[in-house]
Amino acid sequence: MATLELKGISKSFGDVDVIHNVNLSVNDGELVVFVGPSGCGKSTLLRMIAGLESVTEGAIHIEGQVVDHLPPAERGIAMVFQSYALYPHKDVRGNLGFALKHAKVDRDEIDRRVNAAADILGLNDLMERRPRELSGGQRQRVAIGRAIVREPKVFLFDEPLSNLDAALRVHMRVEILKLHQRLGNTMVYVTHDQVEAMTLADRIVVFREGRIEQVGTPLELYRTPANQFVAGFIGSPAMNFLTASSNNEQLSIDGQLLCQCPLPNGPATVGLRPEHLRVDNNGAINGEVQVFEHLGGESFVHLILSDGQTLVARLDGEISCRPGEQMRLGIEPAKCHVFDSEGKRAG
Amino acid sequence: MRLREHLSSVAIHGVLLAWTALALFPLGLILVNSLKTRKAIFNDPMGLPIDKAFSAKGYQSVLSNSDFPLFFTNSLTITCISLFLILLFGAMAAHALSEYRFRGNSLIGIYLIIGIMVPIRLGTVALLNLMVDLNLANTLTALILIYTAQGLPIAIFIFTEFLRSVSHEIKDSARIDGLSEYRIFFEVVVPLVRPVIATVAVFSMIPIWNDLWFPLIISPGEETRTVTLGVQQFIGQYTVNWSAVLASLSVAILPVLVMYIIFSKQLIRGITAGAVKG
Numbered sequence: 001m002a003t004l005e006l007k008g009i010s011k012s013f014g015d016v017d018v019i020h021n022v023n024l025s026v027n028d029g030e031l032v033v034f035v036g037p038s039g040c041g042k043s044t045l046l047r048m049i050a051g052l053e054s055v056t057e058g059a060i061h062i063e064g065q066v067v068d069h070l071p072p073a074e075r076g077i078a079m080v081f082q083s084y085a086l087y088p089h090k091d092v093r094g095n096l097g098f099a100l101k102h103a104k105v106d107r108d109e110i111d112r113r114v115n116a117a118a119d120i121l122g123l124n125d126l127m128e129r130r131p132r133e134l135s136g137g138q139r140q141r142v143a144i145g146r147a148i149v150r151e152p153k154v155f156l157f158d159e160p161l162s163n164l165d166a167a168l169r170v171h172m173r174v175e176i177l178k179l180h181q182r183l184g185n186t187m188v189y190v191t192h193d194q195v196e197a198m199t200l201a202d203r204i205v206v207f208r209e210g211r212i213e214q215v216g217t218p219l220e221l222y223r224t225p226a227n228q229f230v231a232g233f234i235g236s237p238a239m240n241f242l243t244a245s246s247n248n249e250q251l252s253i254d255g256q257l258l259c260q261c262p263l264p265n266g267p268a269t270v271g272l273r274p275e276h277l278r279v280d281n282n283g284a285i286n287g288e289v290q291v292f293e294h295l296g297g298e299s300f301v302h303l304i305l306s307d308g309q310t311l312v313a314r315l316d317g318e319i320s321c322r323p324g325e326q327m328r329l330g331i332e333p334a335k336c337h338v339f340d341s342e343g344k345r346a347g
Numbered sequence: 348m349r350l351r352e353h354l355s356s357v358a359i360h361g362v363l364l365a366w367t368a369l370a371l372f373p374l375g376l377i378l379v380n381s382l383k384t385r386k387a388i389f390n391d392p393m394g395l396p397i398d399k400a401f402s403a404k405g406y407q408s409v410l411s412n413s414d415f416p417l418f419f420t421n422s423l424t425i426t427c428i429s430l431f432l433i434l435l436f437g438a439m440a441a442h443a444l445s446e447y448r449f450r451g452n453s454l455i456g457i458y459l460i461i462g463i464m465v466p467i468r469l470g471t472v473a474l475l476n477l478m479v480d481l482n483l484a485n486t487l488t489a490l491i492l493i494y495t496a497q498g499l500p501i502a503i504f505i506f507t508e509f510l511r512s513v514s515h516e517i518k519d520s521a522r523i524d525g526l527s528e529y530r531i532f533f534e535v536v537v538p539l540v541r542p543v544i545a546t547v548a549v550f551s552m553i554p555i556w557n558d559l560w561f562p563l564i565i566s567p568g569e570e571t572r573t574v575t576l577g578v579q580q581f582i583g584q585y586t587v588n589w590s591a592v593l594a595s596l597s598v599a600i601l602p603v604l605v606m607y608i609i610f611s612k613q614l615i616r617g618i619t620a621g622a623v624k625g
Contacts, residue, residue, distance in 0.1 A: 052519050073525030085516035089538040099524035150524075 002063050002076070002153035002186045003028050004049065009058035011044060011210075018044055019210040021058070026154075026203075031180050031187045035197040035233070036207030043158055045207075046190045050079050050156055063153060073103075078147035079156040082163060084139045086131040092118075092142050093127045096149050117145040120182065121175075137168045144179065157189040161196065173199060194234050198222070206230050228343035231271045237300065239271045239337070240311040251338060254306060256284035259333035261347040263340065271337035274300070277313035283330025287311065289321050303327060374600070381405050381593035388589050405590030406598075408581075414569070415595060418577030423602060425487055425573065426555045429494035433551050434544055436495070437502030438510070442532050444503070445510040446518065456507065462500030467493070471564060478565055485568035493561055498551040505550075509543040510536065545613030549606070556603055574599045 004026040011019040019041045026032045034042040047053040049060055051072035059066050067075045086095050096114045105113075118124050121141045131139055140160060147155055157176070161169045177200055180187055191197055197204050198218045206213040206221065206229070214226040218234075225231035231239050244251045246263040251270060258270060277285070287303035290310070297317045304310050313329055321327060338346045379396060380388050387400035394400055409415045444456045467474075474493060475484070483489040513536055521531045537544070562576040578595045581588040 047519075050519075050523060052522060071525075072523040077523070079520070079523050081516040081520060083514055083516045085514060085520035087517065087521075087535060087538075102525050102530070146520075 003061075004154055004186060004188065005061040005064075006045075006049075007059045007061065009045065009048065009055060009060065011041070011048060011053065011056045017210065019048075022210075022212055024205060024212065024215065026186055026188065028186055029184045030202045031189060031200060033197040033201035033204050034188065034190045034207060035192065035194055035204055036213075037233075038192055040207040041210040042190050042192075042207045046079075046156055046158055046188060049154075049188065050077055051075050073099075076153035077156055078150045078152035078154075079158065080140075080143050080147050080160045082159040084131070084143040084163070086139060086142055086146075088131050091128050091130055092123060092134075092145075095131070095142055096123075096145050099146065099150050113149045113151070117148040120148060120179070121145045136164050137172060140164065140172055141175070144176070148179075148183070153186065155185050155187040157187065159191055160189075161191070162193075169196075176200065195236060198234065204234075206233060224345065225271075225337065226345055228269060228271065228339045231337055231339070231345075235273055235275075237274050237312050237314065239273050241339075242270050242272065242305075242309050242311065243267055244270045251336070253284060254286065256286075258284045258331070259336040259338070259347075261336075261338040263338065263346055266341075268341070268346070269339040269343070271339065272311065272331055273335065273337075274312045274314040276331050276335040277311075277315070277329045278331070279315065279319060279327065280330025281328055283328045285311070285329045285331075287327060287329075289323050289325045289327055292321055292323060294320065301327065303329070377593050377596050377600075381590065381597045383590065385588075385590055388593075402590065405588075405592075405594030408588065408591045409595045409598060413577070413580065413591075414572070415574075415577060415598070417570070418572050418574045419598070421487060421571060422556060422573040422575075422599075425490050425494065426552055426602075428491050429498065429555050430548055430552055432491070432495040433498035433502050434548060437499055437547065438506050438537065438540070438544065439532065440499075440503050441506030441510050442536055444507050445513075456503075460500050460504045460507075462496075463504060467497045468560060471560070474561075475564055485566050485571055487566065487571055489565045490561055490571075490573075493565065494555045494558070498555070502547045502551055505547050506540070506543065509540055513539055542613045545610040549610050552606060553603060556599075 006022055006024045009019060009022040010017065022045060024032075034046065036042050044053060048055050051067070051070060055068050060068055062076055072079075087098060090098065093114060096117055097110045100110045100113065115124075118127060121144060123138075123141060123145055126134060126138060126142075131142065134142065140163075143160070160176070161172050164172060173196060176189075180200075189196075189200060201218055203215060203217055204221055205215050208229055214221060214230045216224075221230060221234045225234060228241065232241065242253060244253045244258060245266070246261065246268045247265055249260055249262050251258045251261055251263070251268060253270070261268070285303070285305065287305040289301055290304050291300075291302040293300040293302075295317070299315050299317055299319060301313045301315055301319075301321065302310065303313065340346045376392070379394075380392065382396035382403065382405070383394070383400045384402040384404070387394060387396070387402075391400070396402075440459060444452060444459075478484045478489045481489075483492075517535060517539070518531055521535045526534065557575060558573075559575045562571075562573040566572070567576065574595065578592055578599075581591040581595065
């Protein structure tokens with residue numbers, strides 16, 4: 001059982017605290033994605049799990065054992081880096097077998113494991129090539145192969161797809177997902193791309209400024225974000241946040257009733273996902289079309305409301321309109337996300 | 348437009364060719380005159396070694412009638428060992444400076460590099476005293492130590508700049524693969540900066556091979572003479588055996604040339620690495 005547990009982890013560089021008291025447990029065979037804006041400490045935390053950064057406070061357990069004091073090679077982890085980090089002077093076979101050769105693993109065993117990894121990743125035809133003779137996607141596969149060969153308890157991925165172009169990224173994302181299903185290892189995956197997080201993760205951990213904002217399955221985060229930050233981070237295009245007024249537990253915009261929520265009277269923030277808005281002549285939201293983007297199967301409408309607030313709606317591809325026209329949109333009350341003045345979820 | 352490009356290309360090549368001729372002229376003169384009789388050297392310094400003017404006497408006296416092979420071995424020993432030490436310690440120091448965060452990192456960096464600005468020859472007297480006290484006067488060891496010290500600052504300076512550009516992720520990846528810090532240096536970092544090593548090697552080698560100052564002062568003994576010092580034996584107070592001087596100089600060029608040819612491909616890559624890295 002390769003579980004990973006972080007207990008009260010903190011990290012400071014000099015006087016700067018980058019990670020504050022993080023507690024998290026990752027179950028055996030789970031793929032957990034750390035997501036957050038750049039500089040939120042997610043990569044630092046991953047490097048701490050790998051043993052490349054020291055832990056200022058707290059303890060890291062892998063398979064129930066404290067590994068804080070162990071060097072990276074003895075933690076039973078393997079890491080895939082953003083820049084691939086292949087050894088340029090070794091061919092693919094050399095790259096795959098390097099760690100094992102250093103661990104003095106038997107030559108036959110090295111060959112067996114290297115060939116097995118090459119089979120999984122389809123690298124058999126590339127074994128004699130140097131990294132510079134490979135494409136980005138192939139390099140990334142070699143980097144993943146290098147991790148597989150070590151047969152680690154926990155895989156760590158540090159933004160492995162960021163250097164690839166968009167089409168290849170989608171392809172490699174699927175490959176990683178297949179790999180996880182095939183190997184069934186515990187994996188921790190760091191990314192700043194919420195689409196990657198949504199598609200890959202069993203559970204997502206959202207970070208902001210060195211703190212965990214929310215932990216949950218992708219759908220939990222999508223449906224019930226714990227706060228305004230998570231709500232804005234998960235989902236594409238991002239959630240619209242409008243200022244509404246709360247009166248007798250009724251929230252309204254421009255005097256039009258939107259939904260009900262037990263909040264004190266005064267202003268409140270309502271989050272509306274672009275894909276939940278629809279054209280509705282009786283809807284609560286009325287605005288002027290600023291920009292209309294047609295993508296074929298769907299279209300994006302950018303509206304400006306009478307009080308100056310803006311919003312984006314994702315609509316059916318059949319709808320068309322022109323800038324300057326008035327448009328009325330509605331939303332089911334159950335799909336409104338309401339946040340209190342501190343940004344916490346209220347309903 | 349075509350014509351202008353053409354003209355500018357011709358002009359550039361003209362300047363480069365002129366520069367090459369200027370640089371190669373003294374070398375050519377040495378080579379040509381080393382194959383001439385003494386008389387021919389003075390009567391017609393520019394003339395080619397043909398007919399009566401030709402004589403291999405210079406080479407004969409250098410290769411058979413003198414200790415030149417010994418001097419040559421001395422020079423080669425000193426240069427090779429100093430070069431090895433400069434490259435080893437220079438690259439290791441630079442690796443430490445560029446890879447590890449520790450208190451006083453930049454201060455130590457400046458301390459190691461400041462030698463570039465202080466000519467080591469200012470300390471000749473002190474160095475001579477030191478070597479005499481250490482019983483190292485008239486030994487090759489003394490010269491090797493001095494040349495290593497002389498070459499280190501510039502080597503560390505160049506290495507630091509290039510080692511900083513080695514990806515941290517590759518080193519981290521090697522750490523995860525279980526390599527010790529020494530092995531990371533020798534098996535991952537060194538192969539990556541081979542062109543830079545060649546560059547530093549050439550820059551460090553030439554001043555050592557050509558130096559006359561320290562051999563003359565620290566190790567002038569018969570057994571420890573270097574080529575540059577050995578050439579002096581053909582220069583007497585009243586007569587100079589020019590054929591022999593020129594012949595020995597010609598032979599002395601050889602190892603530098605050979606090493607340069609070995610390193611040159613890497614050297615060009617090293618010099619342009621920063622500029623053309625995509």
